[in-house]
Amino acid sequence: MNSLNEIISVRQANSRDLYMIGNIDMSNTTDYVWQMDFKEEDKNISIVFRRTRLPRSIDLDFTELIQNLDKQIHQFSVVLVAESLGRLCGFVAIDKDISQESGTITLFAVDKRMRRKGIATSMLAAAKEWCIRLGLNRLIIVTQSRNYPSISFCLSNGYSYCGYNDSYYSNQDIAVFFSMRLY
Numbered sequence: 001m002n003s004l005n006e007i008i009s010v011r012q013a014n015s016r017d018l019y020m021i022g023n024i025d026m027s028n029t030t031d032y033v034w035q036m037d038f039k040e041e042d043k044n045i046s047i048v049f050r051r052t053r054l055p056r057s058i059d060l061d062f063t064e065l066i067q068n069l070d071k072q073i074h075q076f077s078v079v080l081v082a083e084s085l086g087r088l089c090g091f092v093a094i095d096k097d098i099s100q101e102s103g104t105i106t107l108f109a110v111d112k113r114m115r116r117k118g119i120a121t122s123m124l125a126a127a128k129e130w131c132i133r134l135g136l137n138r139l140i141i142v143t144q145s146r147n148y149p150s151i152s153f154c155l156s157n158g159y160s161y162c163g164y165n166d167s168y169y170s171n172q173d174i175a176v177f178f179s180m181r182l183y
Helices: 015-021 063-075 119-133 148-156
Strands: 008-012 028-041 044-060 078-084 087-097 102-110 138-144 160-165 175-181
Touching: 008 119, 015 063, 015 078, 015 087, 028 148, 044 160, 063 102, 078 119, 087 119, 102 119, 119 138, 138 148, 148 175
Parallel strands: 102 138
Antiparallel strands: 008 078, 028 044, 078 087, 087 102, 138 175, 160 175
């Protein structure tokens, strides 16, 4: 085998995997955030996101997500997992929205020790294939405005910013949406 990409496998999760997903180290840090500026003047509303460097690195806290993961994971249309060298190292959860002809990724993680090895890219390719098989024409990724590593991943993989929701997360984080047309 010439590269790690040859030994990454992505498949649909089974019941044993659901326990292992909870053991994935999803922690991350960032030096940047997407800061939202909202301005309302007369009859115009202006919303701008700008990359802002933080005075110091912050830890991205996914504690609430991890605590509720076992309850949430069964609600998705499909959960795909990635394995490398016989070890579960990532997952992506996708919902399908038939009325919008789209798939939406709201949970996506690679174990901290396994990042920057092509695993997230492999899972994203498998998620696209799953959507295409279902006849969906768009794939949307939802992430927090403070999760700059995730935002960078979306942009570097050809996804375009397509919206936000300032009350999406229970901890008041702003959700930003990125999408790609599949065909």
